[in-house]
Every structure is written in structure tokens, then in C-alpha cells.
Amino acid sequence: MGRLSTDQLRERVRGIVVTPGDDGYEEARKVHNAMIDRTPGVIVTCANAGDVMATVDYARENELDLAVRGGGHSVPGFGTCDDGVVADLSGMRGVRVDPVRRTARAEGGATWGDLNAATHAFGLATTGGIISTTGIGGLTLGGGIGYLARGLGLSCDNLISADVVTADGRMVVADEKQHQDLFWALRGGGGNFGAVTSFEYRLAPVKDVYGGPMFFELESAGTVLRAFQELIRDAPEEMGGFPAFQIAPPLPFVPEDRHGDTMALIVACWSGPLEEGPNAVKPFRDIAPVVAEHVGPMPYPALNSAFDALVPPGLQHYWKANFVTELTEDAIQAHLRHGPNIPTVNSALHIYPVSGACHRVPADATAYAYRDASFATVIAGMWPDPADNEANTAWVRDYYEATAPHSEEGGYINFMAGDDQSRIKANYRSHYDRLVEVKRAYDPGNLFHLNQNIKP
Template sequence: MGKLAIDGLRERVRGAVVTPGDDSYDEARAVNNAMIDKKPAAVVRCANAGDVMAAVDFARENGLDLAVRGGGHSVPGFGTCDDGVVADLSGMRGVRVDPAGRRARAEGGATWGDFNAATYAFGLATTGGIISTTGVGGLTLGGGIGYLCRGLGLSCDNLVSADVVTADGRMVVASEEENADLFWALRGGGGNFGAVTSFEFRLSPVKDVYGGPMLFELDDAATVLRSFAEYIADAPEQLGGFPAFQLAPPLPFIPEDRHGQPFVLVVGCWSGPLEQGEEAFRAFHDFAPVVAEHVGPMPYPALNSAFDALVPPGLQHYWKANFVTELSDAAIEAHLVHGPRLPVVNSTVHIYPINGACHRVAPDATAFAYRDASFATVLAGMWPDAADNEANTAWVRDYYEAVAPHSEEGGYINFMAEDDQSRIRANYKGNYDRLAQVKRTYDPGNLFHMNQNVKPAA
């Protein structure tokens, strides 16, 4: 791609266009997963929707790969590409709240930290993940699992409308009233259908919550997992959270001689009346003796960011995922073999409950199809040293092979690795063919293919 072409792109956009040789190039091309070392021809640091349209047009007109980056958390590194164009939306982070209408509109590069900070002031929230540095866009387009989903549904269930730049460079609105087929596909179909420059969400009254982590001995792990699965099946829907395997970080509430040791955790979030929080957590205490805990009232944004320090930019990432209908004894046994072998404190295993309000949406009402699954499991391999890549990737793969026979065929696309492309149809079950038809309508040339890719119908 010649200098004249790049100069032409620079004339079309408000934001900076960063190319190889520029001082900021290495910073501009970096994503959170340090395993990813791709070298795009140009990174467009979009300042507005017009810049996104120009970046899309430029990639299409020049036959280049196009990557769209929001929060940059994509484990497979879909927010960048070799020799192509990156539309970097991370400078577009505005959030506007309408407290009377209980709505919020977030720009395409906003993080959940940005979103929660804006809505908390009004005592409002929507379902928004576990790590606050995660992008609003990527999480929502893949479905959106978080602390509040049992009561409020997935992030995509709370999406009211979206502004989308399609493959032909047009800006369209997707909602139940406009481009309804596109709106259906965006809610769980990932980044296959366009670059979303803003998201409008329905908000609910949530401000301060009662929550935090509780650590149990590994000897009690089977009891904790089994008890959690039984309890959460019909627990009050204001109760969110998940069981996990985790090496104890060096935090003051954990006995110093236990730092770095493996535990089974329950991280809870009660979003009902605060005075009922302690009672809501009583069942967790009944599972087994608690070794350490840090629970109590806190702002919802504080809980949503509590684990950010364990996931800084620059770690090596390799993840696997499955949906689970029943956390069976055989599945628990597989977890007991592999969960305690966590390689470092950054790695973790979470088993997210996705029942309650998530189950009240029909499997064909949105692209997110696994409305009968009870849990979404993520095996999140994260570590700082690239020298450990082979061994730690093997830990994730071995773990996945052990739990897969006790899980559904598909998994949550936001937790998928780059080598999971063969699972795309399974991830969408009966919705895949409809997604392929929508893809043919809005992106027949598959310009938006840097993702867990749905190919256009023939």
C-alpha cells in the first residue's frame, strides 16, 4: 500500500492514522494478549463514527483485511491483523445516561468501567461482565455474561439499539423497529455484521451491592461446586456470582502463609436490598468452612473492577469454553483433577450461572442460542512469561478435553481461542443458518471476518 493511499486516508479522518515507522506504531498495534504480534498496514485511531466509516471504506476499496478494536480484550487478537487496517475505537469512550428513561448510550470504544462510572451516579446499571477494562462492544456482541445476568439477562438482552457501520460503509440503526434482522444477529453474533459505533442499553435500578470472594479448601471443592449448582438453580435472581478455581493472590484478608496456594472460590453479588445481603450469602457459608472472605456492601462498579489487577495488559492468553446444562458429578471430578493445577495467579477457571432471566428469552429470539444452558465455563489461561506458553497452553487443552464430554458441544464465543473456528456452527446451534443469511445481506464479501467467523450463506 503506497504513501499516496495512506495520505488519502489521513485526509478523510479526524483521528490519527498510525503506520509502520511512526513512533507510536508499536503502541498502536498492541492488544491485551501478548501472544499476538501482528503488524497492520495502518491503525486508524477513530475519533468519531465518520472515521469508522472511512476506515471500513478504505479496507474494502483496497482489498485489505479489516480488524475492529474496542476494548482490545479479544483473546484470539481479533482487534488487530497483519498488513491490513485496524479501526481502533478505543478513543470513542463517551457514555450518556438518560436517568428518566433508564437508558444509556455508550460509544463503541467504551469499557465497562466507563459505563459503570456513568450509570452509578444515577443508581442504575445493566449486565456488564466481570473485568471493568473489558470493552462494552465485544462483550455485548458475543452475548454478555456478568454478575447481574440472572436478574437482568445478558448484556445483549438489554440492548435497545445500535449504530452500525456496514461493509458498504453505510451507517444504519439496528433495533426492533429498524433493520430488525441485523439487530437480531448483533445480539450474540459477534463482530460479523459491522462495526458498532454506539450501543443503547436499558438500565435497571442497581447501585450498591453486597458481594465479594469467599475461599474454601480444595478438600471441600466437590461439595462447594455441587452445593452451588443446587442452590443457584432456584436462588433469588438478585443473587449472581460464580464458583472458581484460583491461586490465592497476596491480599491482606488471606492468611499470608496461604498466598499462592490453590483454592475453590465463590464470588457472590447480591443486587437486592443491602440489608438482605448477609442473609443471601448465608447459603454460601453453609457449603463448607470458609478459609478467608472479603464480602460486604460496596458500589457495584467496585465489584465489577475487583479482579482487574489480575488481568493487566501484556499477559499471554489462551482460553477454552463450554456451555453446561448440568454440572454433573463426572464434570466436577474433571474439574477437581485439573482446576488445582493453575499455573500462576493470573490463570483462573470460572463457572458462570446463566439461568434465571437468561432462560426466559427464547433460543431463537436472539443469536445467543444456549438459553437452556445452566452454566458457561471458561478455562482462562493467563500468564506473564512467554517461555511458559507451551506448558500452560497444554494445561488449558488438557482441562478442556477432560470437561468437554460432560458439556454441550458449543461454547460462549467471547471465551473462544483462535483455533476454535471449527466450533462456530455448534456455538450457535439452530441459529447458525439464519446468521449466515443475515451475513449475506449485510456483508456478502465477508469483510468483517476477523472474529469467530460466520460465513455468508451461499
């Protein structure tokens, strides 16, 4: 087939095609991480699956790099590239809920905020992330850790089917009955296998939750980490949340004289009967004296978006991560050395529990490889000033190097940095060889390589 010209691409798509020099190009090329400054040759804001198919064809036939952008939150900047093609799915954000079947079908550019708003109207939800502006696509394809994971499983565990544009420009439906190998790989294997234009999720009755953040003095951090591990181990699966290090933001419920102080934190999320919420959260509140809290009943979407303001577009981002089977005393001591040095109010250390329903899924049922891990740790460096890049990146790396010996070899691919490609096999463990076979079947030329890449 002959090469497609940009004019031919414009004729084929319903969405907007921009190239350098066009009006809107500078805005269209931006991604969430301001550390990533790339200049694609063509950006297609896709309006439908046909646009995605045309964009994939254009990139393949012109032998150009192809980036697929959903929410744009990829810390390594996989949603953009230099000189190549960006299939921007942000124009595809529709969500349709079937309240009888308790399912939702969402287009590939939807965010968790989009999905939550649509499902909440019916008193339903599925496991999303922690920031509502995150795209559903990247999060789900990498696994999908969030507040509801202990009770409902990962986002990928609730995936029923996916519409996928493969490297040859075809649209296929992957589910338990068709393209089963692809469906297996999509659930934890990242964006290696195609551009997903639609996700169908299983929903559960979750409307309002009881929870929110509780801040503790920094000297209580060790007690908080030890106690959280013990409490969450036996907690009902409706209890989600995580411990953290956080600089107290200037919020009304935080005493004004404590704004800017570094503290230990627990964010709780009880998704069981609302009237049981106070008793469910009490053991966590009682770990140590609480400096400030904003805990109570709230709509699930409110909790899922509570930290959005701390993570606006345009920050510098550098992250590191590992799975953890147990928070050993040595690991806790490493956290106590590095967590208090958190550099900005935007940065955070979160330790997400991935137990309960996550552990009941057989280890080989999906490509997500760490069913035996109890926690996913992320050291999320985020700050506004590029002048601080060297110092703050060093904080992330030093923290990671201190905790890695007390963690599993691999980490959650959604938290990986751009310099983590050497960890791919560790991240997928024994699933790696099977993932390579699926990659060879669906993308033998590695068109979809701007990701935590599984080489065919």
C-alpha cells in the first residue's frame, strides 16, 4: 500500500488533524508532565474508532512513531513523541451505563471522572484510580489500583470486553470468547497490543462512601505504617485507602499554623453500609493523635477527585515504584528516613493495599503479575519549578534505592518512569514470555512501542 499523505489523513478522519505551525498545535502537543516537551509531526484528535484506525494506518504506512494518548497522565510521556504521530483519544469520552446489567461502556479517551459521573447517577461504580483526571485506558491496561480494589478487584479484573485497533488497522473485540489471548494480555500488559477505543466494565453497587484523609504528626509515622499493615490485613474488604507522607496543604480543615508541615497520613475509604462507616474507620483514627481530618460520608466521585487539585497539568513528574509483599521493619525504617524529606506539597509517598479481591484472582488469569503482593508503593515526585528537577529527582531515586532491597523486584507498570525499561521482565515475571507471544501475534513490527515495551 502506498504511503498516506497528511491531506489524505485529513480526508479520512472526522476529528481534527494538526501539524507544527497550525493553530492549536502548541496546546495539542502538551501532556500532563511538563518535563516532557516533544514535537509530534501530526496530532489527530480522534472523534471515533474509525479515526483511530486511519491514524494507525497513517503511522504504519509512513513508518512513523505512534503514540496513543488517553488521559495524557503517562509520567514517562508515552502519550507523545518527536516527529511521529499522536492518536489523541481525548475527543472520545462518552460513557453509556446499563443499570440492569450493571455494566458501563466507556470510550478510550474517558477519564475516571467521566466514568464516575455517569455511573454514580445509578448508584454504581467500579475500581478507578486516585486522581479522577487520569484516563481509564492507561490505568486499566496496566492493572488498575484504586480505593475499591480490595472489595472489587483491580480495574482490569472488572473489564468485560475491549474494542481494540491492532497494528494492521483492524478493529477487533477482545473478551472471554474472542481474541482471548489478547484479552488476557490487555489486563495488565499495558498499551503494547493496540489502541483500545472502548472499555466495557462490570459495575457494583457503590454510591456514597465513608472516609477521607487523617493527618498524624510526623513522629507517629512509624506507628502509622506498622498499624496500617496490621489493620488492613484483617479489615473487611469494603475498607480501602492507604498510608502516605504528605505536606499538609492549605485546606480549611487543617489548622492554619500547620499548613506546609510534613505529616503522616491515612486516607480511608469504607464502601460498605454507610452507617457502619464510623466504626469501620475508628481503628485507623485511633492509631495515633489526629492533627487534622476531613472524614465523613461523601459521594464516591468526591473522594476519587479529592486530590485532583494537587496534581494539575504542568507539573514536573518523576516517579519510582515497587510491589511489596510485607512492610518489614527494615522497609519501614527506610520510609522513615526518606518520607519526611518530601520536597513539595504536590509530591507524595503512597502505599496502596492490593489484597482482598485482588488476591482471589488466579495468578495466571490476567497479565497483571503480582497477585501475591500486598502493597504497591509509589514515590511520586511532582513539583512546579523545573529548576528543582535535579534535586527532586534525586529525592525519588534515593528513596527508591533505600526501599527496593525490602521490596519485590518488579513494580506496577503504571508507576514506572521512562528509565525503567530494564525492569520489564521483572514487572511481568513469568508472564513475560506469554506476553511476547501475544505481541508477536498482534504487533510483530512493534508499532505500539511507546510504552513499557514488550519487544516481539
